[in-house]
């Protein structure tokens with residue numbers, strides 16, 4: 115089925131959901147309230163087919179709004195990464211010296227209940243106009259320190275392929291030496307979108323990397339891996355940025371299955387993100403302490419290639435920093451005292467500079 119036709123069959127209201135979801139009246143009423151607060155309900159028929167009806171189902175938690183979303187904690191904010199502060203044009207964010215992030219569109223195929231950019235996503239602003247794209251391209255032409263353009267949103271693969279090509283062309287035209295990244299959840303929620311036309315057009319803009327967001331091993335299906343394989347076979351590397359989510363993937367077994375299956379499918383686990391302080395997402399955040407101990411345990415169990423970097427985007431716009439339990443006890447008279455994954459200590463000699 116053509117992906118546009120498939121989108122027509124997406125689920126948009128509580129009344130669309132099958133009886134088995136057994137929504138209470140209170141739950142039903144929260145769909146409207148959640149929409150008023152910012153993030154609409156929308157889920158593809160494909161993703162819903164993976165969703166169990168139990169309230170604790172890891173796929174359901176990511177896709178069906180719950181009353182918990184109406185709770186806002188005093189520590190939560192609408193723009194958790196202070197992105198407004200780093201905007202250099204209408205939709206271009208320049209926070210790190212050598213890379214910029216472009217908000218291509220605010221539309222997604224599914225609105226993830228944990229989305230940290232919910233102040234922008236799903237607000238019906240649609241794709242960036244060509245004037246905005248040209249402005250952003252001019253910016254990178256003038257700023258030679260920029261090596262990478264990250265297409266984000268929203269979901270860049272929701273753009274018509276021809277429009278996406280225009281965007282890519284504009285940036286490439288401004289700077290032949292640019293590296294592209296496309297951050298997308300399409301492979302997880304609408305794999306039929308990935309077709310040969312899309313892949314062959316993206317291939318023209320190499321080096322180009324696809325960054326997916328698989329959060330649970332059940333999202334790794336024959337269908338979704340069919341989509342990602344098309345990219346990889348065409349020489350477009352695929353990396354994964356997972357989000358650590360309560361009751362979804364906050365166990366060693368789940369993360370182990372997720373990362374090792376991704377690796378088996380040639381997808382490199384790149385980041386595991388600690389939840390951002392986006393309003394209405396506290397029920398999905400995992401305590402940082404638990405995240406650290408999960409990573410420590412994983413380190414013992416799985417291949418280094420399957421290990422992502424556990425990271426947090428510092429509230430207030432500090433950028434991403436890795437979170438890790440230190441394996442360094444400190445420098446003693448005898449040298450550096452280091453620990454192995456099990457906590458046993460070892461000495462590594464200190465060297466003169």
Ligand SMILES: *Cc1c(COP(=O)(O)O)cnc(C)c1O
Pocket residue numbers: 207208209210213214215264434
């Ligand atoms: C995450 C992010 C990047 C990319 O960071 P990496 O650590 O290189 O993956 C770039 N710009 C912005 C604004 C970001 O939020």
Ligand code: SF4
Pocket residue numbers: 221222224225226228229230231235267268269298299
């Ligand atoms: S796909 Fe990304 S931008 Fe869209 S709702 Fe999910 S997390 Fe947010």
